[in-house]
Amino acid sequence: MKTINLSFPLTEEVRKEIAVPQVLAMGQFDGLHLGHVSVIESAVRLSKEQGIQAAVLTFHPHPKEVMRKGDYQGYLTPLRDKEEILEKMGVDVLYVIEFNESFSSLLPEQFVTEFLIQSEVKVAVVGFDFRFGHKGAGDEHKLRELGMPHMNVVTIPPLMLDGKKVSSTSIRSVLHEGDVKEAERMLGRRYSLRGTVIDGEKRGRTIGFPTANVEPSESYVVPRKGVYAVWVLHDNQKFPGVMNIGVKPTFHKDRIKPSFEVHLLDYSGDLYGQELTVELVEFLRPEQRFPSIDELIAQIQRDSETAKQILSN
Template identity: 65%
Template sequence: MKTVMLTYPQTLQSAELSTHPQVLAIGQFDGLHLGHASVILSAVRIARESDMKAAVMTFHPHPKEVMRKGDYEGYLTPLRDKEEILAGMGVDILYVVEFNESFSQLSPEQFVHELLLPLQTRTAVVGFDFRFGHKGAGDEQMLRALGDGEMTVETVPPFLLGGEKVSSSLIRALLKRGEMDEASQWLGRPYSVRGTVIHGEKRGRTIGFPTANLELTDHYVTPAKGVYAVRVNVGDQELTGVMNLGVKPTFHENGMRPTYEVHLLNFDGQIYDQELKVELVHYIRNERKFDSIDALIAQIREDALTAARLLS
């Protein structure tokens, strides 16, 4: 898959953007959940049937982050993760449009005539609730009208799971409650984060449970504080582990920023400065303060056994 970074209007004037006719799925697609996947896979299917390129257009940074409107608490699927998932779905080209205040002022007419049509978009594929242009003035009916015979529009209906529409906002709420099984069902995969292993307090090693302390690579949504059973990718290795996400109240009286600490099961190696991808598969328990170090060690031992059982 080829990724093309677009800045309006500068890069649209570049000769490099002359493309073959294409089918273009358009959306923010934060989460790339089952609803988003239904839109993108529809575009891939139409492209294959029409012998055209299958493309996706998304916007970065997230509009809420730029405009400072609404309750923005981080990404479900940052851009790098989005690229990896889309490549696996058969997408040929990913257009990443820089979202800034200037771009937010585009009218629906400009969006179509100065962005979509110059990319030789022959079919635009959107979700049922798609909005575009300044203040969301355009909808799928306006998109159809503005295509004016040069571009057709396919609208994908809502994706329902158990009779409820799959949405990013509800997935965020599930993560905040630690309901990982439900979140995984809606995402179509376990929620994951990436981070680089950094030096921490090194307390885990002294109590027999060394941990990899993560510095996250992106601004992810922070799920519920607590202990998780996790799968971990380190290079080409896939390992299992138990992760604590929280403020370590047994050792810290005052509040601190939540940290991600992963104890890898059946592993004894040096992984400082390496990048880990951590899938939060099951939520085991809430984070809590223990009366003694011995009580904490006993609980960590139990958590490790629970994680091993859940992931076996």
């Protein structure tokens, strides 16, 4: 899969590069949850039927982050993660439009004529709630109207689970509750965080439970503070583990920024400077303050045993 970064106005060189007959799925696609997957899979299927390129268009940074509006609280699926998932789905090209205040002022008519039609989009595939152009003035009906007769528009209905619409907002909500099982169900995969192991307080090794202090590589949505059973992916291997997300109240009173500390259950070695991907499997308990180090150690032992049982199933 090829990634092409775009910024408006497009140069003549870029216009020529992207002028390829294609089916284009469009959206923010933060989360790449099952609803988003249904949009992209439809585009890939249509591209194969028509024998033309399958492409995806997304925006970066997130519009809410740029405009400082709404409830932006980090990414469910940062761009690098998004690229890896889309490539596995059979997408040929990913267009990443730089979302800035200048682009946000683009009228729907300009977006269609200056990008979609000029890039030879034959079919645009969008979700039912797709909006585009200045202040979200364009919707699927406007897109269809502006695209005629050059471009067809296919609208994918919402994906429902147990009568509820799958959405990025819903996934954020259940993550804040610690319900990573429900997040996994809506995402179609486990929620994961990627980061580099950095120097920590090294307190874990002194109590028999060495931990890797993971510094997230992106601004991820932070799940509920607490302890989780996790899988840790490193160097093409997978290790069971326990992760604490929080401020370690047993040792700190006024810390605000959460840390991400992982204890790998079947691993010994130096992970400093290494990149880990941590998949959240199940919430074990809220973060709590213990009156003594011995009680903390006893609880960590129980957490480790619980995690082993969960991850062995």
